[in-house]
Amino acid sequence: MLRLLTKTRLVRSLVPAAGMRGYAQKVPSGSSNSINSKDEELRISNDPIKFFGSQAATWRARDTRSGGSDESLWYQPYVISASLAIFLIYFCCLREESDIDLRLEGNLYDHVSGLEEVQLTVNYRYNKEHGLDTKEQEQRLRELGVDIAQLDAKLAQ
Numbered sequence: 001m002l003r004l005l006t007k008t009r010l011v012r013s014l015v016p017a018a019g020m021r022g023y024a025q026k027v028p029s030g031s032s033n034s035i036n037s038k039d040e041e042l043r044i045s046n047d048p049i050k051f052f053g054s055q056a057a058t059w060r061a062r063d064t065r066s067g068g069s070d071e072s073l074w075y076q077p078y079v080i081s082a083s084l085a086i087f088l089i090y091f092c093c094l095r096e097e098s099d100i101d102l103r104l105e106g107n108l109y110d111h112v113s114g115l116e117e118v119q120l121t122v123n124y125r126y127n128k129e130h131g132l133d134t135k136e137q138e139q140r141l142r143e144l145g146v147d148i149a150q151l152d153a154k155l156a157q
Contacts, residue, residue, distance in 0.1 A: 117144055125155055 051057055109116040124137040138148055 117141070117146060120144070121146075121151065124151065128152075128155060 103111070120137050120141050124134055124141065126132075127134045127137065141148060141151070
């Protein structure tokens with residue numbers, strides 16, 4: 001890759017002459033005037049590259065981030081807004097409910113067995129450790145058939 005880059009004219013102008021020792025410079029045959037003009041063109045300067053007055057000085061970071069403001073069409077935001085509005089109207093209002101929608105309406109505890117008991121146990125433990133009221137969790141755990149005495153014994157360990 002480096003060999004490919006060093007063969008380009010741009011890189012030759014940036015690399016110091018000491019870095020180009022391994023490469024022979026091609027000089028066209030002809031009169032001495034053409035040789036001298038080519039030597040001046042290929043001569044590498046140790047002067048710093050001037051920033052002000054170059055094209056780099058006029059480039060703004062905003063142009064790099066946005067990709068240029070000239071590339072978008074004037075009606076693009078209107079088309080995108082209309083498409084999004086039609087999409088939302090269809091899926092929120094006009095579409096008929098399917099069996100998946102009906103399943104999502106239900107309670108998560110109905111779909112995952114044992115989840116409510118685990119959740120109540122975690123809440124009960126947290127409330128006990130922090131001195132909060134545990135009456136609601138105890139009542140629901142009793143309805144589910146959990147022995148509170150055994151749960152307290154487990155938590156004490």
